[in-house]
Amino acid sequence: MTSLLIKVLIFSAILPLLSFAKNGSKSQSNSCFCKLQGEVDDCSCKVENLDSLNNKKIYPILKSLLQRDYFRYFKVNLMKPCPFWSDDSRCALKDCHVQSCSEDQVPEGLKANGNGNPKEINKYSEEAQKEPENCDQERELSALDRTISAERLEAFKNWTRHDDKQETFCEIDDDNTPDCQYVDLLLNPERYTGYKGASPHRIWNSIYEENCFKPEGTVYGSKKALAGSLEGLCLEQRAFYRLISGLHTSINLHLCNEYLYPSKNLLSAPEFKPNTEEFIKRFDPKATKGQGPQRLKNLYFTYLVELRALVKAAPYLEEEDFFTGNPEEERDVKEGVKDLLKVIKSFPDHFDESNLFKGDPKVAKKLKTEFREHFRNISRIMDCVGCDKCKLWGKLQVQGMGTALKILFSGDSIGLQSTVNANHKQKFQLRRSEIVSLVNAFGRLSSSIHTIEKFRKLTS
Template sequence: MRLVYMCMFMLAVNHLTAGVKVKNGSQKFSGNKDDKCFCKLKGEVDDCSCKVETIDSVNNQKIYPRLKSLVSRDYFRYFKVNLAKECPFWSDDSRCALKDCHVDTCAEHEVPPALKTNGNGNGKENKYTEKAQEVHSCAEERELSALDTTISDESKEAFKNWTEHDESQDLFCDIDDENSSGLEYVDLSLNPERYTGYKGASPHRIWRTIYEENCFKPQSKYGYGPNSKLAKKPYEDMCLEKRAFYRMVSGLHTSINVHLCAEYLFPSIGYGDSQWGPNLEEFKQRFDPQTSDGEGPQRLKNLYFAYLVELRALAKAAPYLLEEEFFTGNDEEDKETKQGVADLLTVIKSFNDHFDESKLFAGEPTEARKLKEEFRMHFRNISRIMDCVGCDKCRLWGKLQIQGMGTALKILFSGDTIGPQSTVNASSKRNFQLTRSEIVSLFNAFGRLSTSIHTLEVFRKKLQ
């Protein structure tokens, strides 16, 4: 009987201490059933040697605060973009049904005259003129996803000098929209990336088209849960280049979803105002293995892969970027921006476990060239799909982040050599050049990834 009681006592102790890990003399809870979203966020990032814990520390303590300050500078917060391009893949029959998904045209006098005439003085109307829009009452406009097109008179005047300065540069190439008459400046600080109410068939079609038709993807499902050890490992049927492509796209998609969960609009209670804030239930819905076909935790880890790719691009382009003027016409502002960039790049260059791009396209030369071209064309198609996004604010951030990632790839595979120690610099401007738009998108896109990783700590603490 004593033996029976002893067994029962031991079973009870084992049950109570399940999930408790003893390390260095302390007890740490590791089995929280609500913490399943983060079960893969530890150890080495796939196809890299850098660890998640290292990235969390460097990003959250050093890179994120510097980037947050830097992208608020005038040079980086004004992004020139064409939001009027037609979707090249299907008719535009799925625009966001909310009035707030359209550009706010109520304060038309605030729009620069050049935009009202398509930027070339020919007097043709574009979609931002009052006549081209459905009539909406300003009083009915809500905050969700309407683009704030407010530009100060001082900024409008400065843009003229910016344009003259840019046109005097020996540009490497014309990026998407560079010569488009539909280009306009958007103040990113007035149009933050957050939940807009854009959901349903339209955004689902965007991502389905990206993954099914324009993205390398795993051919087999992989298990998650009790029998996962018997299941095929993710991506093992793909070559390194295709895995890298998929992880970058998945990482970008994850970053966007993290921002939507972190900046979610909660409806007002009673007579109070609606509030923006982190939505834990939405986060769990997107990343818990049980509600994401087991893929949510892996998607979070892909965020770190995308982060490492763009981090390496900034490190490689550091010598080039340190020679940039970051011209806005305000000498003091330009000086502080240059100092901020130099400070950030010092931290990035000191990171000693960068992504190694030389491992990509390193096979048989003919096959490598073919794969690289396929890689490039897939990415180009994804950038064009962004013109099919039905919400203007979502389209703005989608185009910016895809362009930023494309700029990172351009940097990684430019220059005389590639690999962890290679760089591009200002002395080789004949062979390598970044436009203002590419630089702005590169820093802001990396800023979005950095913010996402910083935000994960908020959700991790809430889950614990």
């Protein structure tokens, strides 16, 4: 009898431990989502409403639309040198360099000629700071697939001639340089490439510590700065930080969702799939000094800003040609864009950019200038990214965000009614690369919110 009682007591003591082992990961992951409810910071829109809007309506349309030729080919210069420091990214760049095409391989229509233009640190994990162990594997993962058919290259000549007729209003890669080439985004998806260590450490450190606004008295590199404290910042400065944090969160979600699992043997290929442990490592409160859930919520702020830009540019986009030289393709793209804009315009709780840069005109002007210069600096930092695929998606998403800001603060006035109209094209222009980056960047944010729902289910 005594022996039976002892066994019962031992089992009773062990049972809670077994239960914790089974459910510990679940409770830990659930804490990642603790702030994903209620109103988005500095906005009136609720997270739950954005989840429903995006996952049920916007994401399916974008997923289809971004398969189209107009949006899948992005012209970018990946050869621009880093303007801030010399290349010392070691394996991340030295062994992963993508050879460019020789002069005779580049179609005449894409060459520059006389005819005209053709504080994070990866603060989510210590493991991410380690140098890559296998440069050969990283070179393979980081290398761009530059496959473009001869037929498509020939079509780009007409695209270039069409774009030459348009005016440009923002700083984008110079089409006149032969280093600026088309890349097929569908052949180069954003996912984990093994890019980690000192190079991305320096990128994010420079972005957060040197180019994001910080509370007065906060020293770069301090615990308060690394925690992303917004105490004492004005609305515009908070908005800037949340924009960048939301972008960073989106990128990290893509890496978690498309995480590399090495091949099990020489005959099988490596596999990319969701990694719940990596998600928890990057967004759990304990692993991120309490900041993970807020980072996830900042994603919704960035999403709202770019959503608003699309609404404001709707009259312009609805009149856009979306020229590819294929009338059927152009018609399908126009219909898809109109379907997307119809859904977006029906949403009532948009970001209100009229709240920014108010008050004393001189102070507002100075703040706007600082806002713009900080962002331009971040766009230049993208040329310091050591992994070609990471650089591609970094430049595209930052340019897309820059295009959104250009739309929000262009026109005759700043308000909830659109001032960016197709009839104003003499005053306002969007080049093809700006439209492509704007829609693709919003597509990345949309995909990230959809991915959050996926991780909710995977960790429940």
